[in-house]
Amino acid sequence: MTVTPVTFVERARQAVGSDVARSNRVGAERLAGLREAARQAYPAFDEMRDAARQIRLHTLAHLDDHLQRFADQVERNGGHVFFAADGTEAIGYIQRVIQDRRVRRVVKSKSMVTEEIALNHALEASGVEVVETDLGEFIIQLAGEHPSHIIAPAIHKTAADVGRLFADKLGVPYTDDADELNRIARAHLRRIFLEADLGISGVNFGVAETGSICVVTNEGNGRLVTTAPPIHVAVMGMERVVPTAGDLAQMLEVLARSGTGQGLSVYSNIVTGPRRVGDPDGPDELHVVILDNGRSRALAAETAEILACIRCGACLNVCPVYRAVGGHAYGSVYTGPIGAVVTPALMGLDPWADLPFASTLCGACRDVCPVGIDIPRMLLHLRRRAADERHHPFRWVAPGLRAYRIAATGPWRWRAFLGLGALAARLFGRSGRIERLPFHASGWTRFRSLRAPAKKPFRRRWGERHGT
């Protein structure tokens, strides 16, 4: 049993070079390539991204109005709405529905927000069977692990891993043939869909004007979860609304292109209320749980724009840090650049203060974002807040900067400080380079050498030449 390391640096150290990190890298590079190909094949893409950004920012600025309208419309369509301040309230509501309807078996389609509130764990603890039906999530659930990528949760598993897992947990003969593994999963999950009393989905977009919810999947499990069982519970982060059906179309135009390079995902499934009189199938009951869980806090702060995120995963795929360390190093359900902002913005800097530092600030995430979120700016903001609130993860930085300020604010002290540099050059320099520094400074020279400071400081040379 390994103990989960508590800091990003420790988790990253464990992850670098691991199979998870390696497969995350391969997957991320592949998806980034597909996205770029889709962008080039669709000249209108950038124009569509601008429009998508405007829609999301406008919605956030008037979120209270749009949420009101959305809730009214869901109820008018015959659905139930519950407003949950946090995960505990959301779980409590869903548990009440489960108890009232004597639900024993729940099927789920992939949803980050239910991961965020650890819904499965809570429901299982109260004796309900919960089955994830997205193939990747199903694999992860069987293995008792956590997703490592927003849209490809089992990206770190090989076919052989999955074959052993299925043989072990489902009692089928071992195979590492991906086609055969898919067939096994399809047949197994079909029976489970049939037996399920309740389906839980996330929500990609809620439409305020009509009370519709849109669930986007490639596999079709999102459709089965919202069609086969008699009750459908949709859990929606409160920021996921868009004003109109036309706005929904606009968002769908950019979502799949950014995530996987597809023009549209295979299924954009739009649900408007429970089944209507005369409808042959679909759920008889619809519940929409609207979740805050830190979102109003994020909205009121400098991090407001992060709520425009549509969870496409494009920023993960281009991030050099994500590519190196993989999803698990972030320690949270939200990984990569977006996770480095979302996690502390929703859950507070304590204990997530080190995530905003897990970035090189190269800006690739901002460039690919379908809604143009300035992630580096928010990372810098969170870093400053971490320092202000004394959550700074690197303990030497603050005293170091204080020492520098003392040195830099008096001519004599400054001259003495420069003298230290010259001394360092003499002690550690070899033919103009510093190859190795001792103790705490050793990190600076582990992978490179530094140019040694000049033996005679510039100030002194200037003084000698100009006689000041």
Place this chain on the structure above:
Amino acid sequence: MERDAFIARVKAAARAARLPDADPPGLVVPDLPEVDLTEAFVAALGRVGGVAHRDDPVEVVLALADRLGTSEYLGWDDEWLPPGVGAGLRHGGLSALAGDVPADAEGRRRHQSGYFDVVLGVTGAEAGFAETGTVVIRSGPGRPRMASLIPEVHVVILAEEAICRSLAHWAETNAGAIVDAANVVFVTGPSRTGDIEMRLNVGVHGPREVHVVLV
């Protein structure tokens, strides 16, 4: 949390939010190159792994049923398919499974278990998108959602004149239609997953094959 308190908290946060000033834009309908809509649709459908047909829909369905070795299909009622299709399928020896699910939970389970292994589905479609090879399928009386979802093979009958340039072009005039039913789905090719080693696999939950018959 009480709704009013929840909304009040959101309102305070939204007023405090430092967001760029943004007006709600209308739908941006991109200026895409002129193409022959049918040809572009067929090409796009092929790219996402679907198959287009221009033959008589009855013949297409019967040939598929023959290949699959089935004499049943789950589909839309006759009145929602082009005239003569339903009768033609029956005449060819196919029988339609009833898609109407009872309202009680036990009845639902029993009914659904009766057709969950169906291999052939037949539906119409409201529109097609040439840019992406997508079809728009709207549920309602006589049009079960399951028909386009649970069979291994899904046949869609689409009128050529219903093909639009792209989702945005269609939504510009039909946005209301998106929500004018309890369920509307945009289907773009067969069900797919890349969840095992990023290798493309079809039919993990939904249809393995999508055939679009243009009429």
